[in-house]
Amino acid sequence: MIDTLIDITLLAFLVFTAVAIIRMRNLFVIIMLFSLYSLFSAGLFAVMDAADVAFTEAAVGAGISTVLMLGTLALTKNHEEKPPSHLARLPLLVVLVTGGALVYGTYDIPSFGDPASPAQTHVGPYYIQHGKEDTSAPNIVTAVLASYRGYDTLGEVTVIFTAGIGVMLLIGGRLMRKQKRKDQR
Amino acid sequence: MIDIIFGHYNYWIVVVLMMAGFYTVISRGNLIKKIAGINIFQTSVFLLYISIGYVEKGTAPIIAEGYTVYSNPLPHVLILTAIVVGVATTALGLALVVRIKEAYGTIEEDEIHDQDMSL
Amino acid sequence: MKYPVKHVISLSVVLFLLWLGLSGHWTPLLVSLGIVSTLLTVYIAHRMDVIDHETYPAHMRLLMFRFWFFLAREIIAANIDVIRRVFKPGKNISPQMIKLPVTMETCLARVIYANSITLTPGTVSVNLEKDSVTVHALSIEGAEELRSGRMARAIPQDYVEE
Amino acid sequence: MKHNLILRLIAKFLFPVIALFAFYVQFHGDYGPGGGFQAGVILSVAFIFYALVYGLKTTEEILPPHVLRLLASSGVLIYAGTGVVSLLMGENFLDYDPLSSEPAAGQHLGILVIELGVGITVSSVMLMIFYAFAGRGQP
Amino acid sequence: MTEAQVLLLVLGLPFIGAVGIVLTRHRPNLREAVTLITASAVCALVLMIYGQFQAGTPFAVDIAEPLPGLLIRFEIEPLGMLFALVAGSLWLITSIYAIGYMRGHHEVNQTSFYAMFAIAIGSTLGAAFAGNLLTLFLCYEILTISTYPLVAHAGTAEARRGARTYIGILLATSIGLQLLAILITYAITGTLDFREGGILADKLDPAWAGLLLALYIFGIGKAAVMPFHRWLPAAMVAPTPVSALLHAVAVVKAGVFTVLKVTIYIFGTDFITQSGANDWIIWFAGATILLASLIAMRQDNLKMRLAYSTVSQLSYIVLGALLATNMSLLGGALHITMHAFAKITLFFAAGAILVAANKTLISDMGGLGRAMPITFGAFLVASLSIIGLPPFGGMWSKWYLGMGAVETGQWLLLTVLMISSLLNIAYLLPIPIRGFFGKTRDGTHYHHITEAPKSCLLAMALTSLACLLLFFYPDPFYQLALSAAGGQ
Amino acid sequence: MILAVAAIAILVTIALALARAFMGPTLYDRILAVNMVGTKTVLLIAVLAVLSGRTEIIDIALIYALINFIGVVAVLKLVEHGNFYASGEED
Amino acid sequence: MIEQHLSLLLVVIPLIAAPVTAMLPGRRLPWLFTLSVTWVCLLLASWQLSVVMNGSVISYELGGWAPPWGIEYRIDAMNALVAFIVAAIAAVTLPYALRSVEKEIPEYQTSLFYAAILLCLVGLLGIVQTGDVFNLFVFLEISSLSSYVLIAMGKQRRALTAAYQYLIMGTIGATFLLIGIGLIYAETGTLNMLDLNQRLQPIMEHRTVHTGFAFIVVGIALKLALFPLHLWLPNAYTYSPSVISVFLAATATKVAVYIMLRMVFTVFSSSLVVLTSYMFLVLGIVGVILPSISAIFQTDAKRLLAYSSIAQISYMVLGMGFASVLGLTATLVHVFNHALMKGALFMAIGAIVYRVGSSRLENFQGLGRQMPWTFSAILIAGLSLIGIPGTAGFISKWYLVLAALEQQSWLITGVILLGSLLAVIYVWKIVEIMFFRPVPETVIEVREAPASLLIPTWVLVSANLFFGFNTELTVDVAGTAVRLLGVTAP
Amino acid sequence: MILIEMLSWLFIGAGALLGIAGGIGIHRFPDFYSRLHAAGTTDTLCAALFLIGLAMQTGVSVASFKLLLIFAFLFFSSPTASHALANAAMLGNLKPYLDENNADQQP
Structure with a gap:
């Protein structure tokens, strides 16, 4: 029961934060609220028994992403968003259609927490039953991440690597020129 | 009806969150705010996944004595990967914003557009 | 900058204990990984030049208890005071900004x-300078209390060598 | 922010703790929440913290960008290399069974190694990205 | 050499020649020698093939199979042989003419001119020898594109505009209508081979036959049936040899040749007549004949007048094809030859006048014939051939076309033909008459004007002689046309 | 039981702090409120961990306590210096 | 023994090569290394294609875990064909890259630039090879992220906004895909494509499945630049460095088409397809005509080609819309052929940019005579784009129209032909300016592009001609692929 | 055992009250600096009470060690953050609301 309460309250916080982010115009505040948003999501993940995800979201959403956004803000030195010049009707329509589709789509989705849903009966249980003896890692998430779906994780590392290369190419000139001088020496 | 509400409120609120993020991305002209919007959008999708993996009276999928019902680890793994992808995208997007600011002197979409047009 | 080996050792020991406490799995593999991790951390810290007596006082004596106790009592009392003010209707505070002299010699003591x-x-240090600290106090009483120097005297000065 | 005495001191004190915590998370991924990615992020955050307090230049002297580039690449290579090792041992890519005498132990070892690869790449890339952002526009 | 190799050689030679021309671009004499040698070789080969073909040797070669069951295939049959003979022999003559003309007129970019010319002829020969509709279409399109730079040769804004109309109409009709027709044909029959008696006969609902035929007739834009004839006058911005060879022989004849091929081998004459597919399209051809003649009368620019004359004459052949009787087909096929020789002479003459006197308007040509008697003499001969008066080759084709009309009882069409002949007289004969007997506008005499360069004169003489010869000795072409038309 | 009460109390506190974060009025008020929400969330997660009995979750609280602090430091550095590269050596 | 791993190595070799490239110093060394890697990939891809050409299927279990618990590589004729396209284009682009990159990218960025190209290749190949929907998403992101960066490396500042726009649109697309995958996962509990197919069949009427399908289709459509969602594409192709325009134009959207085919026909393959086919047909019709008209009015050659790409993509979408054997064959053949022609065109334009420094059409005046080889390349590839017989483009148009005729849809037949006519206009616009406009007085002599740019261009041009005559590879493989997709409708 | 349980309840209950009081405080106080007192200071004690209470529940284990570690960490970081925030506000020229009765005010 208390789980449900926390769940609902955190969801409500998320909604408030999201609405506030849309309405606020000071980018500084937006970024801080965004970090709160991440934090609440991390809390929700924890409530929904996704410890690893909560961990990651806390580290990434509230840590790295926020710092990077602040760094951008420092460079752009533009703290106030311009007020929207007109009511964005088309985006609103698109969003409503998308949202409508999603609500329509969730009608047939198995109930929240239903242990008999396909997701809980098909592939997932295998990992829980065999994960520990297959990989000798009690944390099944790690077992799946690193072994059963290790290839996805290789892709994930590659994604990060790509981002690193990308950022270096885009704004890392200073760092690389230093490197270049060292090479020449 | 009441069953549907209780079984789905989580999804619905998540949908609302997604819409909020999505709306921020497509309606706002400030480049940083767009990135923030994208992040909100993605985080909400993560919530959707985790909701799918949640099991009533379950616990985190770390095998231990005394627990038999665990939540589904697969969505967790997927979302871990997706979070990483999200932060990578954010980093790149922000790097682009920095460059755009240097090149145009503004990070407002309509001002950038005006500058491009006046060429 | 050269610093005593004992700082390095004390830091290593503290960190290794921390590892053991966090880990909870005292298998050979994890303990050896713990040793490796500790050494790596110490190496980085060494490169960063952050190992010195200020942070890792190998000599920090446990006699600071007196201070801790003092502090705990102050904190509790002050908390009650603030709560009272929160719930007190009407005008409940009279904020002050005061500047106090700082007489301590070492950085560590001043920071403490x-x-x-x-x-x-009830009091927040706003700005710490070389010989003074600016404090924002919630009430006149709080400001007076600080002016009296009771807190300053309680700071243990004696454990700092050099 | 170095002139802020309090922060400087606290940073000195906290940095090793955070770094050690990162290593803890790195190596306990198979027992509790965490793993290479989270550890990488925490480690990079520790360095970011140091850079915030002591300045970017100092940090770059401790951990130069070209070393980071090297580390970022090597993390990916460690991961993929593990897969190649399993190939060489006659199994499918990323099948850790042959890494040790018995499959479960092999899996354990494999997971440990690839998590290390993840951690190295993530921490170095994150820090690299931070360097890039923080140092942009530096005189 | 096997037959297949010979066939490949004759098809490949122009392209090899084009490469040779490009390679020798810095030495004009050598370049033109290459052109002449290639043209002679092609002419000789075509004649050789003709000889063997008459002896009964089959020629066929498959190049590739781009689509399952659809080959790029070359095969010689009588109609193609006829067309190849015309194109091959006239290329040699035109080359001779072109050398004189281009030098006399100081044209720029002569290399690309000669090279594209060779490619155009190569694709014309390809179209002539095409073994199925796909191959024909392929060559047809290459021809369109390779002639575009020739039309736009001058590079002036006017030339570009003309060339744009040219390529626009030709590509649009071929892609929009002809390709569609081909695809429909393929979708219905599963083949695109040329077959005696047609391939559509039992497959297509006769009710739709008319529509499909219309797609073909209008889709083959090179046949210039109104309303898709605008490209031909527009292409008159090209240098005269281009107009002569391409717009009197290669391009337009490729169009009507395709029309003949489609009617004979795709639809089959029986199917056309039985299904009534030709009922109404034929009137487009008839109307084109008359309207184009009428327009031609009103043109003062000589080349434009000739262009509209060509439009009109092409529809004779289309008419012959659409009547779909043995006689009319024979007439249509023969007209390819007859009209080619006559019209090329006319264009040669027009070019010669331009080079020698720098005149393009008919109204300026009074008395010019006295300064350039050979040119105007050739012009007269060719005009008479076009009108269809004996003793010139043009008589035969008109005769058989008329017979075809009579055979089917289309008296109205016969009338059209007659009127058209009268109109021909009206717009062609005044030119030589004015040339020989007219006065200059301001009454002066042309002292400074002499005949065109020798090579131009030579070419004109050859073709006008051919017009005469074809009356007395039409036999090679007659035989080929006859076997193509299905009678023996 | 008491843990449930604790959780609710923390949620209420977070709600109050959140309201301050939305209302401002100054930037510093917001930072303050965000920081407070952060600390309280750390507690919430800790309570949750004990509540569910899965003490592994405490790691999340620990990490968040770290990250939150560093986030605030970053914000302050930006407010004070306007950039991330300054070393502060100048004075 | 190694043979069973070759399909995997096709992805893993560039993946390992990318970080190595990032560490190499200088200009030539990274290039040489990347070049050899792409050629090895081409070899592997050809081998793979030759194996599955006869209709057999390669299955590879990553990590030794059997699907659906582990990730599976599942390669049939369609994957192999698309992988071959990608590898081939990469192998041709790399020789071209040397001179072009030297001119457009500063030296200190060279090695990272090549690493990014390799990563993009890894992503594209990974998408194509995998049989797991989430793995597909991950590799999709690798390719997307690297292409954002590569696009942003263009010299003009608008490259930055183009990349940003692409990033936003691409991320929205990827997130939609993620939502779709999530909904489907909630309904089936699996991520393996084959398994999904089987488990989806009995629950096709579920609204969640419908919504998931819709989100997947919209998400891919964003990546595909399907007509109303194409806004990112023109800028992205216009302002990116020449090499990247070539590579992305020839591969990225093709791979997106592949994903669409795979998702719609392998994963869902049922009554839902009928629904989408109408949408595809409508969007395809509009998408052929409007972008073609836009292309006509462009004043920048690259931009013109980009709009043409959108129109060409719509042809592929039309083929999908028919959902028939012929239609899908047409789509696959066009995927192949369009890669050839757009690759050649962008390469030729890149050669001009190399010499002239701009891709604006006004600077192209009279270049035809100064750069005859480049010009003829543009001409031939342009003819292929129009669909003149004898070129590869004709083959795809042929099948497409046949597919339309088969279903007696005269409207679409007309649209396809009209699209070709519009292509005539915009191709001719370039040709005319290059060849028949006099060179402006102010322009100094321009030389023909260097051989290292011309040879790859002409390799593709020749391929355009070759595949216009020899369709054994394209049509046969496409036919096999379609047969394996299990499309039975006429 | 029951004693520890009771003590833990007491600690947690006190912490909860303190937390809520702090939350109300940041709404009742008029300006940033005074709110800082309400938030920052109650934070420390509140967290301490909570964490100690929780640690009592878990008994001697890794978990309680970690809880105490969190406490130690907060104990150092929280005042630092408060101080830094106040410092930044002052450098940012945010004027405090001061009691005008007091003439003693400085800077």
Whole structure:
């Protein structure tokens, strides 16, 4: 029961934060609220028994992403968003259609927490039953991440690597020129 | 009806969150705010996944004595990967914003557009 | 900058104990990984030049108990005071901005002083300078209390060598 | 922010703790929440913290960008290399069974190694990205 | 050499020649020698093939199979042989003419001119020898594109505009209508081979036959049936040899040749007549004949007048094809030859006048014939051939076309033909008459004007002689046309 | 039981702090409120961990306590210096 | 023994090569290394294609875990064909890259630039090879992220906004895909494509499945630049460095088409397809005509080609819309052929940019005579784009129209032909300016592009001609692929 | 055992009250600096009470060690953050609301 309460309250916080982010115009505040948003999501993940995800979201959403956004803000030195010049009707329509589709789509989705849903009966249980003896890692998430779906994780590392290369190419000139001088020496 | 509400409120609120993020991305002209919007959008999708993996009276999928019902680890793994992808995208997007600011002197979409047009 | 080997050792020991406490799995593999991790951390810290007596006082004596106790009592009392003010209807506070002299010699002591002021509800150190600290106090009483120097005297000065 | 005495001191004190915590998370991924990615992020955050307090230049002297580039690449290579090793041992890519005498132990070892690869790449890339952002526009 | 190799050689030679021309671009004499040698070789080969073909040797070669069951295939049959003979022999003559003309007129970019010319002829020969509709279409399109730079040769804004109309109409009709027709044909029959008696006969609902035929007739834009004839006058911005060879022989004849091929081998004459597919399209051809003649009368620019004359004459052949009787087909096929020789002479003459006197308007040509008697003499001969008066080759084709009309009882069409002949007289004969007997506008005499360069004169003489010869000795072409038309 | 009460109390506190974060009025008020929400969330997660009995979750609280602090430091550095590269050596 | 791993190595070799490239110093060394890697990939891809050409299927279990618990590589004729396209284009682009990159990218960025190209290749190949929907998403992101960066490396500042726009649109697309995958996962509990197919069949009427399908289709459509969602594409192709325009134009959207085919026909393959086919047909019709008209009015050659790409993509979408054997064959053949022609065109334009420094059409005046080889390349590839017989483009148009005729849809037949006519206009616009406009007085002599740019261009041009005559590879493989997709409708 | 349980309840209950009081405080106080007192200071004690209470529940284990570690960490970081925030506000020229009765005010 208390789980449900926390769940609902955190969801409500998320909604408030999201609405506030849309309405606020000071980018500084937006970024801080965004970090709160991440934090609440991390809390929700924890409530929904996704410890690893909560961990990651806390580290990434509230840590790295926020710092990077602040760094951008420092460079752009533009703290106030311009007020929207007109009511964005088309985006609103698109969003409503998308949202409508999603609500329509969730009608047939198995109930929240239903242990008999396909997701809980098909592939997932295998990992829980065999994960520990297959990989000798009690944390099944790690077992799946690193072994059963290790290839996805290789892709994930590659994604990060790509981002690193990308950022270096885009704004890392200073760092690389230093490197270049060292090479020449 | 009441069953549907209780079984789905989580999804619905998540949908609302997604819409909020999505709306921020497509309606706002400030480049940083767009990135923030994208992040909100993605985080909400993560919530959707985790909701799918949640099991009533379950616990985190770390095998231990005394627990038999665990939540589904697969969505967790997927979302871990997706979070990483999200932060990578954010980093790149922000790097682009920095460059755009240097090149145009503004990070407002309509001002950038005006500058491009006046060429 | 050269610093005593004992700082390095004390830091290593503290960190390794921390590892053991966090880990909870005392298998050979994890303990050896713990040793590796500790050494790596110490190496980085060494490169960073952050190992010195200020942070890892190998000689820090446990006699600081007296201070801790003092601080805890202050914190509790001050908390009650702030709560009272929160619930007191009408005009409940009279904020002050005061400047206090700082007489401590070492950096560590000054930092402890400033942080203690902050920790004690009702007063916040706003700016710590070479020989003074600016404090924002919630009430006249709080300001007076600080002026009296009771807190300053409680800061243990004697454990700092050199 | 170095002139802020309090922060400087606290940073000195906290940095090793955070770094050690990162290593803890790195190596306990198979027992509790965490793993290479989270550890990488925490480690990079520790350095970011140091850079915030002591300045970017100092940090770059401790951990130069070209070393980071090297580390970022090597993390990916460690991961993929593990897969190649399993190939060489006659199994499918990323099948850790042959890494040790018995499959479960092999899996354990494999997971440990690839998590290390993840951690190295993530921490170095994150820090690299931070360097790039923080140092942009530096005189 | 096997037959297949010979066939490949004759098809490949122009392209090899084009490469040779490009390679020798810095030495004009050598370049033109290459052109002449290639043209002679092609002419000789075509004649050789003709000889063997008459002896009964089959020629066929498959190049590739781009689509399952659809080959790029070359095969010689009588109609193609006829067309190849015309194109091959006239290329040699035109080359001779072109050398004189281009030098006399100081044209720029002569290399690309000669090279594209060779490619155009190569694709014309390809179209002539095409073994199925796909191959024909392929060559047809290459021809369109390779002639575009020739039309736009001058590079002036006017030339570009003309060339744009040219390529626009030709590509649009071929892609929009002809390709569609081909695809429909393929979708219905599963083949695109040329077959005696047609391939559509039992497959297509006769009710739709008319529509499909219309797609073909209008889709083959090179046949210039109104309303898709605008490209031909527009292409008159090209240098005269281009107009002569391409717009009197290669391009337009490729169009009507395709029309003949489609009617004979795709639809089959029986199917056309039985299904009534030709009922109404034929009137487009008839109307084109008359309207184009009428327009031609009103043109003062000589080349434009000739262009509209060509439009009109092409529809004779289309008419012959659409009547779909043995006689009319024979007439249509023969007209390819007859009209080619006559019209090329006319264009040669027009070019010669331009080079020698720098005149393009008919109204300026009074008395010019006295300064350039050979040119105007050739012009007269060719005009008479076009009108269809004996003793010139043009008589035969008109005769058989008329017979075809009579055979089917289309008296109205016969009338059209008659009127058209009268109109021909009206717009062609005044030119030589004015040339020989007219006065200059301001009454002066042309002292400074002499005949065109020798090579131009030579070419004109050859073709006008051919017009005469074809009356007395039409036999090679007659035989080929006859076997193509299905009678023996 | 008491843990449930604790959780609710923390949620209420977070709600109050959140309201301050939305209302401002100054930037510093917001930072303050965000920081407070952060600390309280750390507690919430800790309570949750004990509540569910899965003490592994405490790691999340620990990490968040770290990250939150560093986030605030970053914000302050930006407010004070306007950039991330300054070393502060100048004075 | 190694043979069973070759399909995997096709992805893993560039993946390992990318970080190595990032560490190499200088200009030539990274290039040489990347070049050899792409050629090895081409070899592997050809081998793979030759194996599955006869209709057999390669299955590879990553990590030794059997699907659906582990990730599976599942390669049939369609994957192999698309992988071959990608590898081939990469192998041709790399020789071209040397001179072009030297001119457009500063030296200190060279090695990272090549690493990014390799990563993009890894992503594209990974998408194509995998049989797991989430793995597909991950590799999709690798390719997307690297292409954002590569696009942003263009010299003009608008490259930055183009990349940003692409990033936003691409991320929205990827997130939609993620939502779709999530909904489907909630309904089936699996991520393996084959398994999904089987488990989806009995629950096709579920609204969640419908919504998931819709989100997947919209998400891919964003990546595909399907007509109303194409806004990112023109800028992205216009302002990116020449090499990247070539590579992305020839591969990225093709791979997106592949994903669409795979998702719609392998994963869902049922009554839902009928629904989408109408949408595809409508969007395809509009998408052929409007972008073609836009292309006509462009004043920048690259931009013109980009709009033409959108129109060409719509042809592929039309083929999908028919959902028939012929239609899908047409789509696959066009995927192949369009890669050839757009690759050649962008390469030729890149050669001009190399000499002239701009891709604006006004600077192209009279270049035809100064750069005859480049010009003829543009001409031939342009003819292929129009669909003149004898070129590869004709083959795809042929099948497409046949597919339309088969279903007696005269409207679409007309649209396809009209699209070709519009292509005539915009191709001719370039040709005319290059060849028949006099060179402006102010322009100094321009030389023909260097051989290292011309040879790859002409390799593709020749391929355009070759595949216009020899369709054994394209049509046969496409036919096999379609047969394996299990499309039975006429 | 029951004693520890009771003590833990007491600690947690006190912490909860303190937390809520702090939350109300940041709404009742008029300006940033005074709110800082309400938030920052109650934070420390509130967290301490909570964490100690929780640690009592878990008994001697890795978990309680970690809880105490969190406490130690907060104990150092929280005042630092408060101080830094106040410092930044002052440098940012945010004027405090001061009691005008008091003439003693400085800077």
